[in-house]
Amino acid sequence: MLSPLAAFLKAVEEQPNQVYLRQPVNGRYQDYTWSEVSEISKNIAYQLRTLGVEKGDRVALWSKNCAQWVMADIAIMMAGAVCVPLYPGQSKSSAQYVLEHSGAKVLFLGIHDNESDVIDAVPNELTTIGFPYYKGPVSHQWDELAVQQADDSFKVDSPDLDDLMTLVYTSGTTGQPKGAMHTHGGFAFAANNLVEQVGMTNSDRTLSFLPLAHVAERVIVEGQSFYGWFSIAFVESLDTFNDNITEVRPTMFFAVPRLWSKFQEGVLAKLGGQEKLDKLLRIPLLSSFIKLKIKKSLGLDKSVRCGCGASPMPKALLDWYDRIGLPIYEGYGMTENLCYGTRNDSDGRSIGSAGRPYNRNEVKISEEGEILFKSPSLMKGYYKDPEKTQEAFVDGYYRTGDKGIIDENGFLHITGRLKELFKTTKGKYIAPAPIEALLTSHEYIEQACVMGSGRDQPIAVLELSETARGLDKAAVEKEVLDHLEATNSQLEHHEHMSTLVLTQLMWTVEAGLITPTLKIKREAVESRYLMLADDKSKGIIWGPEETASKEHQAA
Known part of the structure; x- marks a missing residue:
């Protein structure tokens, strides 16, 4: 079985002039062939070595998805180092913990929504390399390093399948994130088998926008590309998403x-x-x-x-x-x-x-x-x-x-x-996930969090969808209460909810209500909303950022 790096280099050998990465810049796509990606990555790998990075050292990568993200990951492999990706939007304390815990020697920095937060989080003593789109202070600029040819004496690393390839830190719904250790062999097994079972070929193309720091995008998109040899295009910004996807028309x-x-x-x-x-x-x-x-x-x-x-x-x-x-x-x-x-x-x-x-x-x-x-x-x-x-x-x-x-x-x-099960005062256990799935089937409900440990009955906090936001509150309440009645009819009596808390606040990473991988932080949602309802509450209650519609709350 070929390592991810060996599979990539095989693709470079077989289809050097085929487009691999497509990066939008000011509304136009800049294309990189497989051979161009290989050359740039090799130059960056050489520069990592000159910066003191040795085999087994950790190199961190903190950016939204872009062509340079993938090239940096390849360069880290070529240098024999271990990639430590961080999530865009990761909090200052969490990012600092990962950088310190992993012992990262170098940090690549790229596109972020709030660069000031990133600048504050980066330790002053850490060597940094800035992608073309990063405007904060860095030790070195990507564009300057990428054009400096690797010395003839530089040899691309040939990792053993048992060598550590990456530390992927969990998003941390509770406590500090944990660094999952993955080898080149484990990554190769997953990506290669996905290509064979999904059926990806070099005529395919995809659009990458979910965080590459997460293993799903890393394996399904980047990993599969090493073995399926297809092209990856990126999104320039949230505002250009529709233009980018309609131009790429991913398969x-x-x-x-x-x-x-x-x-x-x-x-x-x-x-x-x-x-x-x-x-x-x-x-x-x-x-x-x-x-x-x-x-x-x-x-x-075309998908x-x-x-x-x-x-x-x-x-x-x-x-x-x-x-x-x-x-x-x-x-x-x-x-x-x-x-x-x-x-x-x-x-x-x-x-x-x-x-x-x-x-x-x-x-x-x-x-x-x-x-x-x-x-x-x-x-x-x-x-x-x-x-x-x-x-x-x-x-x-x-x-x-x-x-x-x-x-x-x-x-x-x-x-x-297992850990989300909670018990009501009636001694009955409640599993939130199935109830939440029923609640979010309505177009007015974006996300749901069912809670109520130690209460007579569970309650649910509902983030309203874009469709429901701004509509007449009385109409929204009636529609949601009708949906609640239909939902309760599918549940056991001890699972019935009589109270719903509605919020138009978007549950975001920045608000601290979801993780960078979009999982609900239950403790955070509970601490914000659970106090609004007691066991005598009935009907609809609006979140603290909204004014409750008293006349439409059930007695």
């Missing part, structure tokens, strides 16, 4: 439920609502035309592989995309197994499940109901944390912390988190 597109939901909202807003779309789709002569028009407007008319991960996608949303001829295939994995978990795709699909395991990936359910994974893609442990490493494994299987079942057809169903 593979991977996103999170929130984006698929926003795509739907945009389509319905342009068409005048779901009722009108339903009417158009019922007309035989118009149906195919409307479906194609919608896909073209999204820039996805044959649309994926989703990070959190479960509501069944209603999956059904909606199926209906317009754009099926979304979900996957399930985590940092610790390089997202090499299960897939729910055209080879076998069961909506509502997490799919079946990838090849050579063993999945079983423990006596406690916990989902366990075992494959060559598993991490070697948490960096400098043998205690947490020991806790993470049982008999060679990784403990996911998720509860689940496997049905008679081999499909995995996730039923909640």
Whole structure:
């Protein structure tokens, strides 16, 4: 099995002049061929060596996605170093912890929304290299280093498959992030097997915008490109996203439920609502035309592989995309197994499940109901944390912390988190995840967090979607209460909710309510909203940033 670096160099040898990376600059794409990427990466690797980076040293990478991100990652491998990616938007304290804990010698800095926050977080003594788009102070500029040819004596490292390739720090829903140690062999196994099972080829193209610091984008996009030899385009900014995707027209597109939901909202807003779309789709002569028009407007008319991960996608949303001829295939994995978990795709699909395991990936359910994974893609442990490493494994299987079942057809169903279960005063346990999935099936609800440990009944905090924000509050409350009644009818009596807290505040990383990987920080949401409702509360309560509509709260 070729290492990721060896697979990349093989592609350079076989298709040197084919475009690999596409970086938008001022509205126009700048293309880099495979040979150009190799040359620039080699020059940067040589400069890392001159800066004192030796084999096994850690080099950090903190930037939004761009062509230089991938080139820097390749350069780190060429230098024999270990890549330590940081999330865009990562807090100052978290970033400083990762830099110190990993012992990073050099830090690449690139595109950020708030550069002042990044500047404050970087230790003064750390050597930094600034990408072309970074305007803060740095020790060296990428453009200056990239054109300095590597010395003839410089030899590109040939890593063993057992060598450490990267430290991927968890996003840290509670406590400090942990650094998952992944080898070149583990990464190669996951990426190479994904290419074979997904069917990627060098005629494919994708658009990369989810954080490359997360293993999903790192393996599914960058990793697969090393073995599938396809091209990767990037997004210049949030404002140019639509222009970028419609120009690239990716054949593979991977996103999170929130984006698929926003795509739907945009389509319905342009068409005048779901009722009108339903009417158009019922007309035989118009149906195919409307479906194609919608896909073209999204820039996805050439996409044959649309994926989703990070959190479960509501069944209603999956059904909606199926209906317009754009099926979304979900996957399930985590940092610790390089997202090499299960897939729910055209080879076998069961909506509502997490799919079946990838090849050579063993999945079983423990006596406690916990989902366990075992494959060559598993991490070697948490960096400098043998205690947490020991806790993470049982008999060679990784403990996911998720509860689940496997049905008679081999499909995995996730039923909640072991640590998220809470008990009401009635002595009944509540699993939030299934209830949250029912709540977020409504177009007015962007995200939901069910809570209520030690209370008579659970309550839910709901972030309103863009569709609902700004609408008449009385109308929103009526619609949400009707949805609550429908949701409760599908639940056991001890799971029924009588109180909902509504908020128009967007749950963002900056607000401290979600992690950089878009997972809800339950403790943060609870501390902000739980105090608003007691066991006597009924109906709708608006969050502290809103004024409650008293006349529409149930007595």
